[in-house]
Amino acid sequence: MNKIKSQLADHILAFLAWGVVSVLISSPAMGQKGRDKNPAEIIKLGTIDCDLVETTPVVFNKKVYRFEYVRERYWDNHTGDSYFRFVSHKTRKPTASFAAGFHLGSAYVHRNNVIVTGVDDWGADKIHIFTSNNLDAWEEWVAFELPGYQIFNTSLIHDGKRYVLMFEIGGPPAGVGFTARFATSPDLKHWDILPEIHNYAMDRYTAPHCLRYLDGYYYNFYLEMYNGFEMRVVRSQDFIHWEASPLNPVLRSSPEDKKIFNTALDMQFRPKIAEADNTNNSDLDFCEYRGKLIINYSWGNQMGAEFLAEAYYNGTTEQFLRSWFPE
Template identity: 40%
Template sequence: MSRVDEIKSRTVFPKKPAIRKQGTISCNCIVETTPIVYRGELYRFEVVRRKSFTSATKGSWHDVEDSPCLRFVKVRTNEATPIFAEDHTFGFPIVVGDKMYVVTGKSKTWGADTLVFMRSDDLVSWEIYQELPMPGFKIYNMNIAQKDGKYTLLIEISAPLEECGSHPYTFRFLQSDDMTHWTLMPKECVFQKDRYAGSPGLYTLDDDPYYYVTYLEEYPMCCYANCIARSKDFINWEYSLLNPVLMYDEYEDKKIASPFLTMEDRALIDAALDINNSDMEICEFLGRTIIYYSWGDQLGHEFLAEACYEGTVKEFLQGFFE
């Protein structure tokens, strides 16, 4: 059934989950972030595009030459862990047992062809326990979800052409039983090969057969918004009729949501161009859905913002379809 026929056949439509945008929390060009709960604390995993952005440096990351790295920030206190994985780009954290695991790209520049897997039990000392070369690939954002005893790793790619199509970026998938040995799924297991798809998130739910993917859709006039789709087999995808999930809105995005933002920060926020809501990632904490996302011009001037949904992740994700 086509999308138009599906809409015509419906008599009842889902009601879009109500997202409350709280506003901007950082303007240090921290874009790719993940909320994650570890040992009862809410942390924010941050992909730091340039190491100097962990201090007071402002501006476009294109204009700074130092190394990329990763870190965690304890949300309750705003305290950051020591940086790690210098000269690695992008990344994603997942808790397995009592340890924090992170996958990242082994490259100082964008488009890694090797994935690095590391783990820690204190967020300070990190053990690299596996590397996965993927010759010919250019890998950017990544995400991991667990379901039915398997881990699924989503990678955002722009090469090779036969894997991503002529409209990068595109999502491909790998699976593992142990977070160590990974197998690339068949070529038909792909998301949105016909047009741009960026900034991925991958989520699973108990007693739900679907894999949920959040992604960045490109709209006319170089504008971008977060959307959602789901699939049972990574081949046939159902797009929410309620897309987009997050649409840029300068009055909501530019609200000040952190006491740590200086007057200089606030002036930068006020003057910035906002044509993008991207890199949305979520987690559940104390019964509500925590949302981090980026806004800006998609040209290197980006700001980190926070939003929330007053309900569980299950209610949030299913609410876009049911």
């Protein structure tokens, strides 16, 4: 595993170096004209925490929670290990932690069942599933194993007929990492790994993060290096042929990221936020609650400066997805 981590580190650093060059050449600050307002009217509220990246807002039992992957180096993690938890959006109180030692989790709620997917190490070759109907007791099993693969982020949905899992891979099977691959299941236990042709995309850095489904289309919100690191969206009916939104990017770094939205955030972090290098908006995920979307994303520089932010969209998931592909 140390060899894999070393190879992964070299792989990431090479892409990050390219990304820094991209920022210097083409960022709005260097004179390129950019869009002032997102067409889907995403309203950035500001920073809510530090050293948190992969999070998923969900609605469970009519309440909003934020699933969090808490890394070992998170400022308030005193356990010495990574873990998963849910945090009440209203009270900010966390549930009991679970999945100690696991990484890069993502959450999904289907039929009053909370489903979490994740890996037991960065670049692992298997995906684990955790399920619960009360956020307290969890059942866990291995969904599938792909020897020779390096798996990172995941995103799970149900399209009305089956579960569909988008998973991020690096290393040789990815082409130019990082790449989205796909698997389907009728029951979360038996999985069909779609052939390699079902991917997005092997010719460049297209790190997948958030999958959604609407009216026959699968929407992949992914990270690309263009004006720094930007969230973009493509859609497909077959996971082979993809259509990019003509209105991309979905999110890009901006001064609004540094606003303080969580007023309870410790004062020690205010200078860190104010002085941080910001060339990145990544890890977007969202849920619908009372007719609007609650959105979480991270900002920083993809090189150690990481902050969690919140935003919203004043409309439904259907309206949001359709807005990126106008007729």
